[in-house]
Amino acid sequence: xxxxxxxxGAALLGASSYSLAExxxxxAFLETRQCIQAQLVIEEQxxxxxxxxxxxxxxxxxxxxxxxxxxxxxxxxxxxxxxRHENVSILYADIVGFTAISSTYSASDLVKILNELFARFxxxxx
Numbered sequence: 001x002x003x004x005x006x007x008x009g010a011a012l013l014g015a016s017s018y019s020l021a022e023x024x025x026x027x028a029f030l031e032t033r034q035c036i037q038a039q040l041v042i043e044e045q046x047x048x049x050x051x052x053x054x055x056x057x058x059x060x061x062x063x064x065x066x067x068x069x070x071x072x073x074x075x076x077x078x079x080x081x082x083x084r085h086e087n088v089s090i091l092y093a094d095i096v097g098f099t100a101i102s103s104t105y106s107a108s109d110l111v112k113i114l115n116e117l118f119a120r121f122x123x124x125x126x
Contacts, residue, residue, distance in 0.1 A: 089125055 053062050061081050068079055095101070095117075102110055 091121055091125070093121070 057065070064081060101113075105113065
């Protein structure tokens with residue numbers, strides 16, 4: 001009886017120890033999986049931010065801005081990112097009726113129209 005009781009106790013202790021270890025391993029696996037998923041989401045968002053930044057700024061300006069973000073700014077003024085260019089003309093134009101035009105055309109057609117208009121401006125300025 002004592003041997004049977006000890007054997008039963010040892011078996012129960014072993015089973016509970018195994019169950020606890022398996023539970024901890026599963027939890028560690030799930031936490032690792034969640035961490036990897038979060039890292040993938042962060043990488044995707046970072047790539048999207050980079051794509052958006054480069055869609056509105058030249059690459060050399062974006063690189064300089066990123067470098068400056070990491071550095072401490074001890075001035076009260078924000079840094080201005082500009083370069084000097086020779087023989088440049090700047091055109092300010094107001095397209096009369098643009099709101100009405102934009103409501104009658106699709107976005108892709110509107111982009112084509114604007115592209116043609118600005119291409120004409122470029123040709124006329126040469």
